[in-house]
Amino acid sequence: MIVAADPKAARIVADFPILSTTTSRGKRLVYLDSAASSQKPRAVIDKLVDYYENYNANIHRGVYEIAARATDAFEEARAKVARFVNAADTAEIIWTRNTTEAINLVSFSWGLYNLAPGDAILTTQLEHHSNLVPWQLLAEKTGAELRYVPSDAQGNLVLDRLDDLLEGVKLVALAHVSNTIGSIAPLEIIIPRAHAAGAIVLLDAAQSVPHMPVDVQALDVDFLAASGHKMCGPTGIGFLYGKRALLEAMPPFLTGGDMIKRVSYETTSFNELPWKFEAGTSNIADAIALGAAVDYLGEIGRSAAAARTAWPAGVRAAPRRGSRRRDLVQLRRHPRPRPGLDPRHRGRLRPRRPPLHDAADGKDGLARDRPRVVLPLQHRRRRRRARRSARKSSAGLRDRIASAQWTTSTKNTFWTTTGIRGTLGISIASMRAPRISTHSAAIRSRWSLRSTATTA
Numbered sequence: 001m002i003v004a005a006d007p008k009a010a011r012i013v014a015d016f017p018i019l020s021t022t023t024s025r026g027k028r029l030v031y032l033d034s035a036a037s038s039q040k041p042r043a044v045i046d047k048l049v050d051y052y053e054n055y056n057a058n059i060h061r062g063v064y065e066i067a068a069r070a071t072d073a074f075e076e077a078r079a080k081v082a083r084f085v086n087a088a089d090t091a092e093i094i095w096t097r098n099t100t101e102a103i104n105l106v107s108f109s110w111g112l113y114n115l116a117p118g119d120a121i122l123t124t125q126l127e128h129h130s131n132l133v134p135w136q137l138l139a140e141k142t143g144a145e146l147r148y149v150p151s152d153a154q155g156n157l158v159l160d161r162l163d164d165l166l167e168g169v170k171l172v173a174l175a176h177v178s179n180t181i182g183s184i185a186p187l188e189i190i191i192p193r194a195h196a197a198g199a200i201v202l203l204d205a206a207q208s209v210p211h212m213p214v215d216v217q218a219l220d221v222d223f224l225a226a227s228g229h230k231m232c233g234p235t236g237i238g239f240l241y242g243k244r245a246l247l248e249a250m251p252p253f254l255t256g257g258d259m260i261k262r263v264s265y266e267t268t269s270f271n272e273l274p275w276k277f278e279a280g281t282s283n284i285a286d287a288i289a290l291g292a293a294v295d296y297l298g299e300i301g302r303s304a305a306a307a308r309t310a311w312p313a314g315v316r317a318a319p320r321r322g323s324r325r326r327d328l329v330q331l332r333r334h335p336r337p338r339p340g341l342d343p344r345h346r347g348r349l350r351p352r353r354p355p356l357h358d359a360a361d362g363k364d365g366l367a368r369d370r371p372r373v374v375l376p377l378q379h380r381r382r383r384r385r386a387r388r389s390a391r392k393s394s395a396g397l398r399d400r401i402a403s404a405q406w407t408t409s410t411k412n413t414f415w416t417t418t419g420i421r422g423t424l425g426i427s428i429a430s431m432r433a434p435r436i437s438t439h440s441a442a443i444r445s446r447w448s449l450r451s452t453a454t455t456a
């Protein structure tokens with residue numbers, strides 16, 4: 001239940017059109033899943049519409065008025081993001097689709113050329129799959145070893161053996177804020193020690209950038225990855241920050257148009273930073289709208305965003321009990337369960353979850369003590385019904401895309417058909433979303449056959 005206790009909170013709620021809509025139960029929408037994807041304020045939505053309605057054109061190539069306007073807005077958004085994370089140079093910000101793509105960029109473009117057997121990659125036990133799977137595959141390809149900083153039962157990293165773990169490590173990749181438990185990595189300890197051991201550091205800032213000031217120069221990170229959709233911006237846009245010297249030394253990730261300076265039949269020279277890493281037509285509208293999101297977060301202040309976050313109990317960053325998080329969400333303690341019995345599972349015996357200690361309060365915070373939103377039975381039934389009907393209505397769309405895979409542009413063919421680099425793709429603008437293309441099953445299978453033949 002949103003109770004907008006103070007006028008500033010009320011103003012913030014009013015900025016988000018979706019928060020004045022109602023659910024299928026006729027209740028005002030309450031949204032608590034911002035860690036997965038945040039809602040968008042009016043300013044961001046308007047910026048998207050403004051681009052499509054008033055200056056929709058490709059960038060970096062046209063000499064007519066709206067093309068110049070689009071190019072300026074696109075590059076201005078990059079400058080805003082650079083200022084947002086305090087990058088020394090705007091060219092150190094590379095647009096990507098999201099955090100995942102930014103991490104993959106580093107894995108392919110830096111990792112494949114800098115790691116060999118005998119080297120190691122260090123990550124932690126608290127990572128999102130986006131910051132784990134790329135390193136598993138990179139270790140497999142290069143023969144490097146993958147190591148993990150362990151975490152304790154409270155979700156804090158255990159650094160006792162950090163120096164041993166850093167032996168031979170070339171890359172440390174870790175999340176700033178854990179997406180599951182919300183714990184904040186002690187970067188002030190890890191980054192200097194990683195550098196002293198000769199490693200570079202990639203920070204997965206997907207969960208931190210929307211909530212707290214993040215200064216890449218003060219932290220001295222080498223790479224930082226983030227997603228627009230978690231910071232009040234659109235989906236399909238994110239960014240990679242990289243120190244200029246590292247980015248300069250790296251080969252391009254994806255290749256094709258826009259990332260080139262000169263092309264002849266024999267050779268190609270690559271564009272300057274940041275465009276060297278932005279092959280094909282970029283996600284222009286969403287980048288511009290992410291600029292508006294950055295402005296918005298700057299206006300409300302990221303500490304205000306953090307204060308209005310319902311952090312889970314037991315988290316180092318959680319506001320103290322009795323703080324404003326209770327203004328936003330009415331929390332009720334769950335009745336104390338009998339030992340080993342979870343009342344949510346109709347008497348079935350289930351193993352108890354490991355205890356969580358409330359580090360913020362220094363109290364024992366067993367799982368049973370964690371706050372939980374309890375809905376009355378009739379609400380739960382209605383919710384189940386709404387879910388069922390949502391599943392039905394999405395079935396049609398699912399059928400239409402069953403044989404297709406979304407890509408941001410034809411340049412990403414690389415990701416959709418294993419092992420195939422190329423520029424296939426059929427525009428399906430008529431199907432649903434703007435500037436998204438796909439491959440038909442027919443083409444995919446033709447190419448799979450061809451690639452199988454080639455491999456054989």
Ligand SMILES: Cc1ncc(COP(=O)(O)O)c(C=O)c1O
Binds near residue numbers: 035101175206
């Ligand atoms: C910590 C963290 N890293 C990476 C990601 C992946 O973000 P995206 O799906 O936008 O690439 C997430 C998403 O939840 C996340 O929480």
